[in-house]
Structure formats: C-alpha cells, structure tokens
Amino acid sequence: MIKDFFKLNNYEFIEDAPLVNHNTYHVKSKAKFLVYPNNIDDVINILKFLKDNNFEYIFLGNGSNIILSKDYYDKVFIKLDKLNYIKIDNNIVTAGAGVSLIKLALDTALNNLSGLEFACAIPGLVGASVAMNAGAYKSSISDVLVSAKVLNDKLEVVTFNNSNLEYEYRDSFLKKHKEYVCLEATFKLENKDSEEILNLMSSRQERRLDTQPLSYPSAGSVFRNPPNLYAGELIEKCNLKKTNINGAEVSEKHANFIINKDGASGSDIIKLIELVKNKVKDKYDVDLILEQEIIK
Numbered sequence: 678m679i680k681d682f683f684k685l686n687n688y689e690f691i692e693d694a695p696l697v698n699h700n701t702y703h704v705k706s707k708a709k710f711l712v713y714p715n716n717i718d719d720v721i722n723i724l725k726f727l728k729d730n731n732f733e734y735i736f737l738g739n740g741s742n743i744i745l746s747k748d749y750y751d752k753v754f755i756k757l758d759k760l761n762y763i764k765i766d767n768n769i770v771t772a773g774a775g776v777s778l779i780k781l782a783l784d785t786a787l788n789n790l791s792g793l794e795f796a797c798a799i800p801g802l803v804g805a806s807v808a809m810n811a812g813a814y815k816s817s818i819s820d821v822l823v824s825a826k827v828l829n830d831k832l833e834v835v836t837f838n839n840s841n842l843e844y845e846y847r848d849s850f851l852k853k854h855k856e857y858v859c860l861e862a863t864f865k866l867e868n869k870d871s872e873e874i875l876n877l878m879s880s881r882q883e884r885r886l887d888t889q890p891l892s893y894p895s896a897g898s899v900f901r902n903p904p905n906l907y908a909g910e911l912i913e914k915c916n917l918k919k920t921n922i923n924g925a926e927v928s929e930k931h932a933n934f935i936i937n938k939d940g941a942s943g944s945d946i947i948k949l950i951e952l953v954k955n956k957v958k959d960k961y962d963v964d965l966i967l968e969q970e971i972i973k
C-alpha cells in the first residue's frame with residue numbers, strides 16, 4: 678500500500694532499506710521504507726498519507742546524533758536531503774533542512790560571512806541541527822538563527838521566530854514536539870574577511886582531529902558535561918577507556934566518545950552507555966545525561 682503510494686507519486690524510495698550509511702555509528706539496522714520527498718508539498722502529501730493510514734514515521738537527518746536500537750524498524754524513515762538549497766542575500770542566509778551544516782559553514786565563510794564557525798565540524802543537517810540547537814565553542818544555532826520554516830502538527834507551513842523556538846542548551850520547542858518538522862532556516866550573519874574565518878575553522882578542525890576519535894564511527898559526545906565537570910574526565914577516572922561490549926568501545930582518545938570499533942549493534946552501544954552511567958554514579962554520585970537519542 679505504501680509502496681503503491683510512493684510509486685504513484687514518483688517519490689524516490691527504498692524498501693527494506695539498509696541504514697548503515699544513514700547513521701554515523703554505522704549500526705547495521707534496516708527500515709521498512711526510506712523515502713526522499715522532492716519538495717515541501719511532497720513532505721505534506723507523504724505525512725498526510727502516513728497519518729491517515731496510521732503508519733509510523735521518523736525524520737532522519739544525517740543520523741549523527743542517534744542510536745538505532747533495533748535491527749529492523751517497521752517505519753518510514755523520511756529524509757529531507759532534497760531540500761538542499763542555500764540562498765545568500767547580503768548577510769541573510771536561508772538554507773533548506775537537508776543542507777549539510779558543515780557545507781553551510783564553509784559556503785558562508787567563503788562569502789565573507791561570520792557566525793557559523795562553530796558548525797564547521799558538526800556533521801548534521803540543518804533541519805535536525807535547528808531542532809537540536811547544535812553548538813560548540815560556546816556558540817550555537819540559536820545565536821544566529823532568525824527564523825525557521827516549520828511544518829506544524831496540522832501539516833501547515835508556519836514561521837517560527839527565534840524567540841518562539843524556546844531555545845535552551847541543545848534543546849528547543851521542535852526537539853520537544855516531534856510532530857513539528859523544520860523545513861528551512863534563515864540566519865543572520867556578520868561580515869568578516871573569509872581568510873580569518875577559514876583560519877579559525879581549520880584550527881578548530883585540526884584540534885578535533887587531535888582530541889577526538891574521528892577515524893572511527895561514533896555520534897560525537899555521548900554525555901552532556903555535568904555542571905562544572907567534564908563527563909570524559911569522570912569516565913576516564915573510572916578506568917573505563919577501552920571498555921568494550923561486542924565491538925562498542927569507550928574511546929581511548931576521548932572517554933566521552935563511544936566508537937563502533939567492530940560491528941556493534943545499537944543495543945551493544947546502549948549496554949555500554951548503561952555500564953558507564955552506573956560506574957560514574959557509583960564512584961562520583963553523578964547522573965550522566967545522554968546527549969544522543971535512542972531511536973525506539
């Protein structure tokens with residue numbers, strides 16, 4: 678039935694789609710369907726069909742902040758990769774939800790626009806990153822975002838201003854209300870010489886290469902830093918570096934990273950997360966909070 682609907686509407690889709698290249702842990706999970714709407718009207722049409730027929734769905738960005746806990750999802754995974762336009766009008770920049778944040782940071786830098794330097798090594802797409810309020814180096818999306826075009830729970834396209842998005846640290850109205858989808862975002866940046874911006878970005882990228890296990894699959898920092906503490910330091914002091922469960926391993930290079938060293942499943946990663954949380958709780962009485970999202 679879903680297949681007929683996708684075919685009838687000429688949507689690009691994959692049935693029983695391998696998700697290994699759609700999550701940065703490279704967990705070998707599968708989805709009943711993966712579909713790529715061509716534009717916003719397609720997104721609305723697909724959602725209307727799925728809701729009317731009670732099919733479960735989820736929007737997937739670059740899969741760089743998720744843990745796929747199941748081997749198989751009887752769901753439709755919707756990817757907005759085709760909403761991949763960038764429009765630059767002086768210092769106002771608009772990007773579709775499917776644009777890579779790293780590409781946006783680079784493109785704006787090359788146009789002598791400053792403000793997205795923090796995003797130069799965050800491997801997410803614009804849509805999810807607006808919802809997550811992605812950030813680094815004490816800056817985040819909420820510092821530069823003017824407004825977002827959003828599909829609301831009634832399938833209407835509405836504009837949320839920055840203040841309506843209720844931004845907090847790695848959190849927003851959109852993150853709390855999963856039925857709302859970010860379709861497009863508009864940013865206000867500052868004029869600055871591109872060479873200066875690019876130098877800062879490359880020094881930050883080099884530092885990450887030195888300090889983070891970027892040659893292995895991961896989804897970035899596992900836990901939020903507790904107030905005035907570093908999650909990585911607590912984990913390291915519990916001697917948990919290199920602790921391994923079926924291929925999921927606490928990184929030797931940075932203890933707040935779990936890497937998929939050798940064919941780990943999502944549940945192996947989750948088991949390792951629980952082990953780390955329990956050890957840190959036992960030794961330091963600190964409750965670590967997961968930064969990544971477990972997809973059930």
Ligand SMILES: Cc1cc2nc3c(=O)[nH]c(=O)nc-3n(C[C@H](O)[C@H](O)[C@H](O)COP(=O)(O)OP(=O)(O)OC[C@H]3O[C@@H](n4cnc5c(N)ncnc54)[C@H](O)[C@@H]3O)c2cc1C
Pocket residue numbers: 701735736737738739740741742743757774798799800801802803804805806807808809810811812813851857858859860891895896897898970
């Ligand atoms: C090596 C590495 C380094 C990282 N460094 C950082 C960092 O410095 N700072 C940081 O903040 N993060 C970092 N991350 C985590 C991650 O890149 C960010 O959280 C990123 O914003 C997630 O984007 P994504 O497209 O991969 O989202 P996904 O992981 O695909 O999805 C995340 C959530 O967003 C939802 N979603 C997807 N699309 C939309 C949409 N259009 N509208 C609303 N919700 C949507 C999904 O359903 C899911 O709930 C890092 C990850 C890695 C692997």
